[in-house]
Amino acid sequence: xxxxxxxxxxxxxxxxxxxxxxxxxxxxxxxxxxxxxxxxxxxxxxxxxxxxxxxxxxxxxxxxxxxxxxxxxxxxxxxxxxxxxxxxxxxxxxxxxxxxxxxxxxxxxxxxxxxxxxxxxxxxxxxxxxxxxxxxxxxxxxxxxxxxxxxxxxxxxxxxxxxxxxxxxxxxxxxxxxxxxxxxxxxxxxxxxxxxxxxxxxxxxxxxxxxxxxxxxxxxxxxxxxxxxxxxxxxxxxxxxxxxxxxxxxxxxxxxxxxxxxxxxxxxxxxxxxxxxxxxxxxxxxxxxxxxxxxxxxxxxxxxxxxxxxxxxxxxxxxxxxxxxxxxxxxxxxxxxxxxxxxxxxxxxxxxxxxxxxxxxxxxxxxxxxxxxxxxxxxxxxxxxxxxxxxxxxxxxxxxxxxxxxxxxxxxxxxxxxxxxxx
Numbered sequence: 001x002x003x004x005x006x007x008x009x010x011x012x013x014x015x016x017x018x019x020x021x022x023x024x025x026x027x028x029x030x031x032x033x034x035x036x037x038x039x040x041x042x043x044x045x046x047x048x049x050x051x052x053x054x055x056x057x058x059x060x061x062x063x064x065x066x067x068x069x070x071x072x073x074x075x076x077x078x079x080x081x082x083x084x085x086x087x088x089x090x091x092x093x094x095x096x097x098x099x100x101x102x103x104x105x106x107x108x109x110x111x112x113x114x115x116x117x118x119x120x121x122x123x124x125x126x127x128x129x130x131x132x133x134x135x136x137x138x139x140x141x142x143x144x145x146x147x148x149x150x151x152x153x154x155x156x157x158x159x160x161x162x163x164x165x166x167x168x169x170x171x172x173x174x175x176x177x178x179x180x181x182x183x184x185x186x187x188x189x190x191x192x193x194x195x196x197x198x199x200x201x202x203x204x205x206x207x208x209x210x211x212x213x214x215x216x217x218x219x220x221x222x223x224x225x226x227x228x229x230x231x232x233x234x235x236x237x238x239x240x241x242x243x244x245x246x247x248x249x250x251x252x253x254x255x256x257x258x259x260x261x262x263x264x265x266x267x268x269x270x271x272x273x274x275x276x277x278x279x280x281x282x283x284x285x286x287x288x289x290x291x292x293x294x295x296x297x298x299x300x301x302x303x304x305x306x307x308x309x310x311x312x313x314x315x316x317x318x319x320x321x322x323x324x325x326x327x328x329x330x331x332x333x334x335x336x337x338x339x340x341x342x343x344x345x346x347x348x349x350x351x352x353x354x355x356x357x358x359x360x361x362x363x364x365x366x367x368x369x370x371x372x373x374x375x376x377x378x379x380x381x382x383x384x385x386x387x388x389x390x391x392x393x394x395x396x397x398x399x400x401x402x403x404x405x406x407x408x409x410x411x412x413x414x415x416x417x418x419x420x421x422x423x
Contacts, residue, residue: 007408009113013397016404019105023050024097033094033391034101037137039067039171046089050104050129057112059127064185066147067131067177071108073115075124075415081191083415085111085407086128088144088366092136096393098198102381102400104129106196110408114416121415123191133366137162137171139329141222145366147185149373192341192414193370194377196407198395200363202386210402211356212380213345214337217368218266218295218361219302222330225252225313228323231278231286246276246285248320255316256292256309263305267296268362297334297360335368341377348409354402363388377410379403 026046028035036042047069051061059071069089087103107127114121130144138160146152160168172178199205204212229245253271260269270293277287296302310326317324342358349356359380361367367378381403384394 007114007117007405007412009110009405009408011109011113011401011404013401016105016109016400017397019109020097020101020400023101023105027091029094034091034097035093035095036089036091037093038090038132038143039175039177040137043090043131044175047129047131050089050108054108054127057108058115059108059111063177063182064147065177065180065182066144066185067172067175068144068148068185069129069131071111071127073111073121073125075122076120077122079124081189082124082126082187083192083194083411084126084128084190084370085194085196085411086126086130087195087197088130088133090132090134090136092134092389094391095134095389096387096391098383098393098395098400099200099388100130100133100197102198102395102403103196106400106404106407107194109404110411113408114412118412118416123415125411125415130366133364135330138168140168141330141364142332142366142369145369148187148190149369150186151369153186190370190374192338192375192377193367193373194341194379194407194410194414195365195367195370196379196381196403197365198388198393199380199383200386200388200393201383203359204357204380204382205384205386207357209355209357210382210399211345211349211354211406212359213342213349213356214361214367214378214380215342215358216297216337216360217335217365217371217378218297218363219299219334220330220332220364221294221302221306221328223292224289224327224329225249225292226289226325226327227252227287228325229284229286229288229320232284234282234284237284242284243321244284245288245322248316248322248324249274249288249290251320252313252316252324253290255312259309260294260305264296264301266360266362267294267301267305269294295362295364299334302334332364332368333372335371335376337367337371337378338375341375344413345377345379345406345410348406348413352402352406352409354406379406 054071085107088100132143135141230243
């Protein structure tokens with residue numbers, strides 16, 4: 001049976017796979033996953049290569065002063081308001097080749113096809129390669145979308161630095177941004193933002209559905225928990241006399257894990273990084289710090305659980321005779337995706353005979369920032385075995401292709417006149 005599609009996009013699998021491989025080649029660690037950190041040499045090379053690719057496809061390109069890259073097709077009737085589509089170009093350390101990159105590639109291929117077939121749209125479409133989302137180099141996330149939506153409009157970045165001591169401002173200036181050369185990033189003319197992304201989980205694969213239409217993106221709170229004890233000899237200090245930062249950290253991590261498991265099936269908490277001082281085998285740890293990432297789609301649940309954790313920490317601090325402090329560096333609210341755009345995506349999927357389901361996103365995405373700024377849609381394609389942020393990250397070519405075809409039709413409905421003539 002022929003699948004309904006006005007855009008009739010016969011996307012060769014080889015072309016899509018080739019672009020994924022091409023973009024994954026811009027990485028610090030050749031041959032072992034993708035490491036493309038904000039404002040790094042590899043990051044800048046990738047943005048410049050995408051810029052050239054967009055220009056070859058007929059798009060007008062420009063950067064904003066944060067380093068977000070745009071490829072623009074100006075509308076023939078409504079040039080001012082913009083349908084924006086894309087994702088982020090940065091990666092985690094030793095990550096996968098699809099996270100973020102697929103959304104940029106899919107958006108470019110969809111818009112390029114529409115331009116070649118129908119010419120310029122009635123309403124302006126822009127493809128965006130957002131400069132940063134992951135928080136892998138600097139202790140902040142969504143730097144690209146956060147600047148576009150005004151979240152970071154008055155952000156003081158003076159004291160933000162990477163683990164090598166390079167400040168965010170210094171890195172941004174070195175890459176050619178933050179100098180007032182390019183246009184300001186804040187935008188008020190975005191009519192809608194559409195992000196196509198790999199799921200990074202196994203919900204779609206287990207259900208057998210081709211697409212996930214996201215209804216909500218979970219909120220995220222990230223903290224650094226710092227424990228200050230007293231360093232002493234491992235053999236001569238009795239257990240009852242110790243001010244042990246390491247055992248305190250272990251107790252807190254165990255408590256948090258158990259509490260979250262009991263509280264709600266959609267609540268998750270992760271301790272992903274731990275540092276100890278002096279970090280030697282025969283000395284009691286004087287200082288230990290660890291990161292805490294807590295996520296849920298309901299702000300009330302996040303508030304309740306975090307408050308209970310803080311209360312427990314005060315008790316443990318007294319019992320263990322250590323000082324414990326929390327430093328929060330991410331507070332992203334849960335966001336509901338636009339209901340009208342959800343129905344538009346479902347309508348396209350139905351007409352194209354693509355199986356779909358409504359679902360939550362347990363991972364943060366740039367759509368989360370845009371979702372509080374303009375009507376926003378987030379659409380998933382399956383991830384094999386639910387693996388992501390890993391070199392093993394993989395999505396089947398058929399699923400990637402169906403995502404592009406669905407996005408193409410959705411963009412056509414939003415930005416082109418019905419019955420537009422082919423070029």
